[in-house]
Amino acid sequence: MKLTICTLFSALILAQGAGAHAEGIFANAFRSKLKKPATADIKFVAMESQNAVATAGHQQGTAPSDSNIQQVSCCQETSCDTGCDSWFSQEMCPGTGAYGGDSRVAASIGFNQDVFFGNYTTAAAGYAVNEKVDVTFYSILWHTDFFSQGAGGLGGAGIDGTGLWTEFGGGLNFKMMDGALNVNPQLGVLNGALLSRGIGGGTNTPEVWDGIVPNLTVNYGDSALESQLYMGYYVGTEGETNNDYLHWWYNAGIRPWSECNDWRSVLSMGLHYEMLRQTELAGGGDALNLYQWFGPYMQVALPNGLSMRYSAGTNMDDNVGLGGDFYKVTIGYSF
Structure with missing residues (x-):
């Protein structure tokens, strides 16, 4: 049943992508006829x-x-999305570019650390097919040996630092409200030995397509407010019994000095809630929350694309010995 739901989810994303791509081709061809x-x-x-x-x-x-000396331009009118420049630097109308920006291509990289997952690196990129839809890609590199088949990890054998859990995926981003609201469903592929443990005759060797993760990210940001919702369902695909997880968070905050012309304009603050729930255990047993975090955050987001966010608070479900506190830091750069 789980695989059927995930397959339908994947087909929906691909169908939406094909339609958006066709719409973008038709729109560009129509504009070229008018010029x-x-x-x-x-x-x-x-x-x-x-x-x-x-x-x-x-x-x-x-x-x-x-x-x-400027060469004669191939376009004789000043308008958004003329298509004259490099595909990487093409400018579009504000709010219609990738992730609701003004460029056809946008990307970001993030360095993260928290009390449960340890260190992990994230990367994301988007290409604006048209003013309403982007094609997106992402990857997460999990650096913690505990998630691998290394000697200190869940596998119980092997070499530390090998077979690390690796995530890669893509999907579509739908831009609304002049680019302020972005809804980004994606489908990821997991590689490693965390979800489908015990496969291959009882071994825990790293596997390609250890699992899949349909996920959804919703971002909202304007001059005064910011918020993000993330939800991902990590489903093992190889073993008869798997470690399946539901991971989700929601945060929302304000930019109280966004209109100021001084250093305070880069500050924002709000509240963060996050839960990781194990819905199926490889060794059997009831589902349980691995953690449930709640607390405030503070962020500095500079105009050059660099941002730093610090979240901290209480752990309301201490089922794996993390203790009663949580902390999380994300350092990101967007370009």
């Missing part, structure tokens, strides 16, 4: 302008360079 080719008079005027720039450079005593 008229440059006439000889326009090209002549552009060349005269270039000569004027070069002459001005000589008069000022500086030699003209390639940066002073």
Whole structure:
């Protein structure tokens, strides 16, 4: 039943992606039909302008360079999404680019540490198919030996640092409310020996497609408010009995000084709630919450794309010996 639900979820994402891609191709073709080719008079005027720039450079005593002379553009109108520049640097109307920005391509990388998962690195990238839909990819590199088949991990044998749990996936991002709201369903593939432990004749060797994880991320951000909802269901695919998990969190906060023209404009603060629940155990037993965290967070988000967030509070379900407190730090860079 679980695999059937996940298969339907994957098919829905792929169908939406095909439709969005076709819509983007049709829209670009239609725009190209409306654009008229440059006439000889326009090209002549552009060349005269270039000569004027070069002459001005000589008069000022500086030699003209390639940066002073602009080539005749392939587009004769100033509009959003002209398609003239490199695909990486194409600008779009604000709110219609990748992840609701103004560029066709956007990406981010994050370095994370918390009391349960230890260290892990995240990466995400999106390409704006059109003003409403992005194609997205992501990866999570789990660095903790406990999640591997290493000597100190769940496998109980092997070499520390090998067979680390590795996650990779992709999906679609739907942009709404002028890019302020982003809804991003994705499907990930797990590799390692954490979910489907005990496969291969009782061994815990790392496996390709150890599991799958349908997941959903919803982000909202405007000049005063920010929030994020994440939910992922980690399902083992190889063993007869697996370690399946439901992982989700929600946080929301305010930017009280966003309109200020000083250092306070980069600050935000709010509350964070997070739960990790084991829904199926490889060795049998009842489902239980591994942890349930709640507490405040504070974030610094600089205009150059660098951000740092610190969350801390109480652990309301101490079922694995973590103690009564939790802490979590994320350092990110968006570009």
